[in-house]
Amino acid sequence: MNTIHRRQPARMWAGRSSLTALVGGTPVLWIPELRGERGHGFWAKLEGHNPGGIKDRPALHMIRQARCRGDLRPGAPIIESTSGTLGLGLALAGIVYGHPVILVSDPGMEPLVHRLLSAYGTRVETVSEPLPIGGWQEARRERVRALLREHPGAYCPDQYHNPDNVSAYDALARELAEQLGRIDVLVCSVGTGGHSAGVYRTLRRLSPGVRLVGVDTIGSTIFGQPARPRLMRGLGSSIYPSNVAYEAFSEVHWVAPAEAVWACRRLATGRYATGGWSVGAVALVASWLARTEPAGTTIAAIFPDGPQRYFDTVFNDDYCARHDVLDREPPSAPARLAHPAQAEARSWTRCTTVTAPTEANR
Template identity: 45%
Template sequence: MTDTVATPGRKVYPSVLEATELPRIIRITGNLYAAAFSLMKMLPARYIVDRAEAVGVLTPGTPVIETSSGTFGLGLAMVCQLRGYPLTIVGDPVIDADLRRRLEMLGARVEIVEDHGGPGGIQAARLARVAELHRERPDSFVPGQYDNPDNPAAYAAVADLVGTTLGAVSCLVGTVGSGGSTGGLAASLRLANPSLHLVGVDTPGSIIFGATEGTRLLRGLGSSIRPGNVDYAAYDEVHWVGASEAFHATHDLYRTHGLFMGPTSGASFQVAAWWARRNPDDTVLMVLPDEGYRYQSTVYNDAWLRANDAVPAPNPDGPRLVGHPAEVADRWTRLTWARRTFEAVTGTAR
């Protein structure tokens, strides 16, 4: 199924999905470039639905059930609304009111679950509710962003764009949540350049790369589960960026470069700018996942920042190098991952 609008005898026009899903490639400084998305998760949402339709899993009227408290849910809601699939999004209390309203205006039913302190925290609770709803409606389709290999596969289109506009890339920097964007984009870019250096950006409190689980104010990256789509052996190094540092970098990205982006983009920018300065002969590409309009009442609001003890603060000293994820602190930390498995780095099973 296509959303492209074809006018008889005239040019073929892209739909809102096609017009939104790919990034702009922007030069930031001498050797630092950005893949700046308006809504990055639109791309895997549309691609997963396309693939499900192609194999007959999704047919007209099939219910779609997914867990999200962020932009994957929004991208999926846009796709499902345009193609006529009833959608249920299972989220948690951190979902902001504006995003929930947008999901509901697109026809999605939003169900909120609570964290009852079980293993895997709120994300495990959300996944359990999705599984329960799927058992109730076995005819439904679950996109499964955390484990569906079509998530990382979607980013081959971005690699094609990067290749035609920027050419060879030495280093790719991006935040890690489901593992789709960094892992998928790196896999495609490495077809042309196997030595591409991949830097994953996480946050303290996230367990993805083996750090201790804790509260995370910085949302949109990190997780209380280890998604199946995280290809650990793909990463050369991993950085953990704290909330106040990421918020400072988010503001700095706008003040200095005019890019009004969300806090995951700020975290990516903080690490990528540092890496680019240390490697001036390399071409560095950072992934900026979404724009800042969702965060005007939070990350861009001084009163909210003060109330959450998250006043933006730079870290001029750079990251602290550690030898094990257990040493990750509240501030910027990095670890040489060296394309090893999770078990090889942490000494524990994934």
Template identity: 40%
Template sequence: MAGNAYRDTTEALLLPRIIRFGQNLYGASFTLMKLVPARHILLKAERTGALGPRTEVVETTSGTFGLALAMQSALMGRRLTLVSDPVIDAALRRRLTDLGARVEICAEPAEIGGYQEARLKRLAEIRAERPDSFCPEQYDNPDNPASYTVVAEHFERALGGVDCLVGPVGSGGSMCGTVGALRSGGRPVTAIGVDTDHSVLFGQPDGTRTLRGLGNSLMPGNLDHRAFDEVHWCTAAEAYAATRRLHARHALFQGPTSGAAYLAARWWAAAHPNARVVVMLPDEGYRYQETVYDDGWLASHGFTEPLPDAPVDVSDPTRPAGRWSRYAWGRRSLAEVIRAAGASEPSREGAP
């Protein structure tokens, strides 16, 4: 058959399914969104010689970027070591090892930067021990946001244009890369980032976060604050409830970062009925069957509060609101926003 008749697993799963939720709201439902940067970075590294014949791939992760790397590394026949922490769930760890990855766990957090900083330090030690290694560096590698050009092109082909893009923010790659590519043609696309309380990404002090998969304890180099028009923060309980609502209303079985993004997107689309809104839904819900999709687990952990109808507007984004909240970021730098709010900029000590 023709050369393009077959696709490998990661290529076949790369682009999201686009699903219409309402008059002007569309969901971009990924099987695993992190395949976009993982595939792009590793194939480019092999093509340019950064990955030699025996080069080992090493990275720090506690979530889906590690799974994407494991899938791509298995297809490429590459050795992979992942540095993680105790928050990694058992089912994900089993899948990683089944794909051939070696998983190291950092048992204790660093005093500043928490587990993410501890993982970065261990990663540096591994790279010093193994000179023939390659790190994708998802937080700082510009190939991460650059890889999402294919997603923006997919949206343009399917929808003929996007007026507003909504999505969770972790490394900054998916939102900054996709919206940057969408705006490259001159279209004034609105970008709404979704974070959670006690994440440093948009100015709050680092703290304990129950909601995983978005937010960060360290400031990634790939996060361009000037890309965002609005930022929303939501709690774990709100994200979980929105995830279940997404499933009940649209039969989409996604993870809690998808629920958090859906919560903000649904509200914004209703307030702007003439705008074509796309919400990024990063991964499927199978890892969360015993947690987010289990009523007993939700009740036992106190995640039963009803969803609010709308976010509260905040004037100081550095103060956690403890509920779904919204700030008009206005495509400004973090320093500009902090000054405008009259707050103190959080320490960057320990940031990569």
């Protein structure tokens, strides 16, 4: 099957006269099962067709809502922590609504993204050391708090805990329902928890019975695993975002960097439509579900971005060889855990017991 769906209203095809009109209305593409089993596959929502990726949606929404509430005054600075994608969205929002943007990142931000953000007029600060608890994310957030003290009247969207980050994805869910009709399984990467919670919340009203499958990275604490240094960016966390809707997930998968790289490159050679770490991890899990779910199951997977910013990581042979993630085909099925605390996931692992971490094990 070689199908791409864009069943948006006719007005979507007219010339787009504003930047905000460029966000949304992204297509879905049929992705054949990655191991080549005929007749199996899933639908991918290609959020890389937004100017900066999936987080253009929450960036614009969070800033618009903050302005409506009076939390963000005209011309006041926006200050936030980011690994990259939300930063691109906030740069867009700053241009649209007329706000200077100050972003705090870490040395893992790709040079391309850093240079683009600078070109878009944002100021990017880079923290130099991770904190013992919370790692790079908490180090970035600590610097954000300091900057907020230095800039009275500035606004921090706080993507990890802002409910506007969740409600921003209502339109994405409605697009999916219009494009695909009934959806049985939704596969989402999990970082801040925004798009998994927001898309599922709306989709379950439009497709009763839909199941949510979460995709995390090894070394992430979100679903009760121990914190470890993480190579993959865009999914996973060293903190516990309150936007994660733990009760919504029917299962969670942890994926290792080499497995995501294999899937990204397999997507590129087989379907051209590919992306970065989150896309590879999500595609690996969605492809397995396509092989194992009953015939006729409609699986929708969210691809948060495209491949461009990963030219020097995922798609760089030298980088991948240096990090021992090159040409390592994943197993045909994930390992199993009965509970997240049973063992540490070091490669692709699945668990159908999903619980929110308690204060005792955070």
